[in-house]
Amino acid sequence: MKKPLYTRSNWPIAAAMINFPGVLPDGTRVFDQTAAEWAxxxxxxxxxxxxxLDPTDSWLRIADLSEARLQEFMDVVHSKGLTIPAISTSRNNLICPENGEANLAYAHRVIDTAAKIGATSVCFGFFGPLSDAQKQALWFWTVPNPPVSEDPEEWKLAVARTQELGDHAAKLGIEVALEMYEDSFLGTADSSVKFVQDVNRPNVGICADIGNLVRLHRPVEHWATMIDKIAPYAKYWHVKNYIRTEDAVTGAIMTAPAALEFGIINYRAAIRKAMEYGFNSPFLCEHYGGDGLSVAGTNRRYLRRILPRTRAQD
Structure with a gap:
C-alpha cells in the first residue's frame, strides 16, 4: 500500500538523542539502565x-538489546506517548579498516530492529569517531578530519555494502538514508549524488544534513545550490542550522549553531524544493550547544509551522 503523504499535522519530527550521553558520569551505560531510568x-x-524520537545510537544502541530488553524499552517509549519513526547510527563507518565489517553487521541489525519496532527509515554514514583534538575543541567541526580517500576500491566497497543494506531494507519496506558529512564519500552535494546513483537502489537516498557542511570553517558550496542537487534523492532528513559569516577581505570564516529559522539555511525553501521531488520522509531535529533538546523543540515547532497543511496525492 502506498504511504500517505505527510502534512504538518502528522509529519514525523523526531528528537535526536545526541544531547544525552551514552555513558553517565559514574560510568554507567545507558544501555544498562533500568526501564525507570530510561523513562x-x-x-x-x-x-x-x-x-x-530517534534513539540515536550514540545514546542507546537498541539494535544490540536483547528481545526482552528491546520490548522493555519500547514499552517505556509507548508509555510516554512516543513513537520511533527512524533509527540513526553515528560514527559507525561502514568501510573503516578496523571495524567496517562489524559496523556492517551492526547496520543489518539496525534494519531488522527498525522493522520490529515499526520504524520506516534508517540512517548510516561513512565517517568515524572524533579524534582526541576534536573532542577537546569547543566545536569539533573546527578541527579537520583526515582527507577523504581517493582509492576507487574503497568507493566500490562502500557502494557494494550500501547495496547490500539497501536490498535488506527493501525486503522490509524500509528506506536507507546516507548522511552527508565532510571528508567522507558524501562530503559534497556532487559526491553524494554520484554515490547514490552508483548504489542505484530506489529505497536508498541522501540524508540531506547540509548543516554538517555549512558549519565548516572553510569554503563550501552555497546551501541552495547543494539543495538543488540533492533534493531529488532526499530521504530521512537530519535538520540543524548555523550562523555563518565569511570575510571576503581576510578570508576568515566563522560559524556557530543556530535555531532552524535563524541560521543561514532557509529551511522553508529547502523543504519545499525537496517536496517538489516527492520528499515524504521523517525529520530529525538536532542541535549542538546549550540546551540542545530545547532548541530542537523550538525547531520542531518551526517545522510544523512551515510544512504544508494539505498535499495532493499523485
Missing amino acids: ETLEDVVDAGFTE
Whole structure:
C-alpha cells in the first residue's frame, strides 16, 4: 500500500538523542539502565514537545538489546506517548579498516530492529569517531578530519555494502538514508549524488544534513545550490542550522549553531524544493550547544509551522 503523504499535522519530527550521553558520569551505560531510568530521560523529550524520537545510537544502541530488553524499552517509549519513526547510527563507518565489517553487521541489525519496532527509515554514514583534538575543541567541526580517500576500491566497497543494506531494507519496506558529512564519500552535494546513483537502489537516498557542511570553517558550496542537487534523492532528513559569516577581505570564516529559522539555511525553501521531488520522509531535529533538546523543540515547532497543511496525492 502506498504511504500517505505527510502534512504538518502528522509529519514525523523526531528528537535526536545526541544531547544525552551514552555513558553517565559514574560510568554507567545507558544501555544498562533500568526501564525507570530510561523513562526519566524520555520525559525530558516529551516535555520538549516531541511525540517522536530517534534513539540515536550514540545514546542507546537498541539494535544490540536483547528481545526482552528491546520490548522493555519500547514499552517505556509507548508509555510516554512516543513513537520511533527512524533509527540513526553515528560514527559507525561502514568501510573503516578496523571495524567496517562489524559496523556492517551492526547496520543489518539496525534494519531488522527498525522493522520490529515499526520504524520506516534508517540512517548510516561513512565517517568515524572524533579524534582526541576534536573532542577537546569547543566545536569539533573546527578541527579537520583526515582527507577523504581517493582509492576507487574503497568507493566500490562502500557502494557494494550500501547495496547490500539497501536490498535488506527493501525486503522490509524500509528506506536507507546516507548522511552527508565532510571528508567522507558524501562530503559534497556532487559526491553524494554520484554515490547514490552508483548504489542505484530506489529505497536508498541522501540524508540531506547540509548543516554538517555549512558549519565548516572553510569554503563550501552555497546551501541552495547543494539543495538543488540533492533534493531529488532526499530521504530521512537530519535538520540543524548555523550562523555563518565569511570575510571576503581576510578570508576568515566563522560559524556557530543556530535555531532552524535563524541560521543561514532557509529551511522553508529547502523543504519545499525537496517536496517538489516527492520528499515524504521523517525529520530529525538536532542541535549542538546549550540546551540542545530545547532548541530542537523550538525547531520542531518551526517545522510544523512551515510544512504544508494539505498535499495532493499523485
